[in-house]
Amino acid sequence: MILALECSSTISRGRLARTAGALLALLLASTALAGAASASETGQPAWEPRVVERLVKLPGTHLKRAIDNDFAGSQLGGALVDTEGQIGGKLKSMAELQKAVERAEGEVRTELRHQFLAEKKDYIKLVGARLDLKRRQLKTSQRLYDALLKRMDQTGAGATPEQISVAAKQEEARRRFEKSLAEVDTRLFAADAARETKYGREHAKNMAAVEQLVQAIRQHPMSAGPELDGQPVSKQDYVRSLQAQTDADLALVDQEELILGHMAKLVALDAMALSEEIDAPESVADPDNRPGDVTRAVGLFITR
């Protein structure tokens, strides 16, 4: 019976050792191929925003919101949210397993450590997938902002130096006209030399109404222009600041991938350590009572 129990214990340790070895091999393989696997996958969730006229004409603050809403409604946005949800769940289960490992002993502890390693591997895989999705989102955003800037240059949605100069001259002309309007009207119409036509009067009335409405639109809080650090900026400068932000986010993604690489290495080392622990017992258990020790049989030979 004792022999049977020893045999079954040996078999279960052997199975565990083989499983730990397989886990280690799988972990190393998956870490090495992670980049290639994600690059060769097809049918991944997509986000394909297009630069349409309406997007170019949107005020600066609404532009960012429109782009974010479009991403949130896309397949890529949905996949990113799902992955982040799975990561949250995985973190919770890993925390619980860690506490259980600290409380457990013997075979149960070994089994729990094995499960903990498997959970860590899944976590790394999930975070890798999330970083891949995030990178794709940021690259798409970069292309979108480039296309937006190109379109703005074509349609003149942003203010070029020539446009600023013309706008200043127009404003100056308008101010001069408004300043001299009353006097000009008196001189023009008082002597009956010229009469304002009916069309002129109606046109002036309509234009006054249009100007009032335009003024109300300009002063509306929802049509406030984009700002950077409290300073109003042109739409082109605002889009360039979004580009810079996207570049910074991409650099952070690179950093997170580096951290993930280190985590994967640590998990691989833990798996190696666990594998060695499981393999080691037969060779080091009770060095003074090994069955293969020939000195144990000396007594049998020296007595007759």
Next chain:
Amino acid sequence: MNNKTFAILALALALVPGFDAAAGSLENLERERAILVETMLAPDMPAQQRAEKIAQSRTRLVDLERMVLRDGSLAGKATPVVRSAFENYDLTFLVHAATEKNLAMADHWLEQIGLTTNALMSARVGRR
């Protein structure tokens, strides 16, 4: 050009996509001002007729100049025509600028292009 050819040409122009005869407020102003200048400089026109035409032009120009000044579609438009128009208020908005300075339109226009009485009086023929 006979009538048939003229009719075919007119029909062809009407059918060409994108053919648009509508002009903006600035183009209308430029056209009316060109007619005024042509009237002012016409050598064979009797003085009475010239005065009447100038008065009619002035009435139209007053409206057109105000339309251009209030035209929001020109705001920030950096085309050569718009840029040139707003770079020189005195030449573009002839009626308003002349009335501001209390000058006749012809005098104001001639002054703007450099043809003043002093300049003409001091002109002489000679080699450069």
